[in-house]
Amino acid sequence: MTSALVVTTYNWPEALSIQLKSIERLTKLPDQVIIADDGSGKETLEVIEQFKSKSDLNVKHVWHEDRGFRRSAILNKAIAQCDADYIIQSDGDCILHHSFVDDHLRHSAANTYLHGSRVNIQKELADKILESQQYNLNVFSQGIKKRMRALHLPVLSTMNKAEQFLSKKIRGCNLSYWRKDFLNVNGYNEDIEGWGKEDSELILRMLNSGVSGKRLKFAAIVFHLWHKEQDKSGVEANIRLEEKTRNENISWIENGVAKYL
Template identity: 55%
Template sequence: MSFIKSSLIISTYNWPEALNVVLASVVNQVSMPDEIIIADDGSKPDTLSLIEDYKSKLSIPLRHVWHEDVGFTKATILNKAIAQSKGDYIIQVDGDCIMHPNFINDHMAFASENCYLYGSRVNIQKIYLEKLFTNQQFQFSPFSAGIKKRTRAIYSPFLSQFYKPKLELSKKFRGCNTSYYKSDFIAVNGYNEDFKGWGREDSELALRFFNFGLKSRRLRYRGIVYHVYHLEKSKSRLELNNDIELKTINEKSSWTVNGIDKYLNE
């Protein structure tokens, strides 16, 4: 499905060391997206400097969508970035998730309308961070040092065939490794910007995808990312965010009022 234009959205906040190895893994992709957009939740200028450096290493557009740091507003910056995207298909990762060389190719191979994809996340351990950043490592295998959940690092197109699209919710869904048609995202009005602080913005989006009638497909054994260890974000807003998600569950809603539509005509 190479005729479909794709946009890779990478969310980040004040961690250029991690974003550096993530962008290195983009350069190393077997198939490239049509554009890359960094959704920046208010980083300092060193992140912009890194992005400018990478523009000369890439043959595709690399854009930086930034807003002022007002706390954790990931849902908002993702909506702003996706509103500016030119692709028909959105592939979304976090700025601390290094991509397998076939990552873009895998997501595009399974892209289908009325279905969103979600892939596996291998964890890079805390004790390995110094070596990771010193070596600027962006390639791993199931036998690499410094990782856990090794079975998630197994790459097997054959085994991946046994995972089919389903009309169901999965607790394994993560916004750090997902893809979907932009038209489906707009149909549910994107992320709910009522979410402030860490937690539930991804699972609530998946709930609305489900309520809208989208199927989901797990990219097991393909579409792999390697998640760089970091300290947990503050969960001070988690109870409030849980309430927002519970409202979506109880009302079976597929639309959020406070979503992407406000940016689409800018």
């Protein structure tokens, strides 16, 4: 089984830089790192090129023009350029626990997607990390919220079983699935633009197609850097699209990844 770590980013090179440092510390490396860039400028490109120059990893930078929040489209484009069997997703404003990839791969199972925990780093600590470009995060760190989520206990992480319902805990910054299951529902719905619901709508279609979901607790941890909230002015339209998927039991959408394959 081959794996790809797909990281989304948009014009926050300081955060992406610290996330890339966390990738270097992983106990198990993915076969490929794909940076899905939703239209960032040259500062982000410089961070990526510097990382590529000193890393032995297979790193690919997939970029498109900045025309607003088009996370669905850039993820489709990135995954279309990937040939790995298994996709692990995170966001460029997250720091990965050193076992992040290992945990996702250890728990991977046929016909199943996984979603893990997000530990929020509060503003003061986030500012210090971004300024110093250094971090040492664990359950005892001052400046994190809901610290129980930072507990890494592999023995307990096997407790949850696969389920056939949409969890409210789905976060695109900590998600993994088989690429074939992604392609089977035509990937992300590009009718969803602006912040919100692109990940849960995708997962809902996977569920409708017969894939089950499993929550990873005490494993596959990401630490999320504080930032101002995104503009949520378009979320109502995205909610309606998700409701349509639920009410009509939709598994395949037309405006998806197929056009890039």
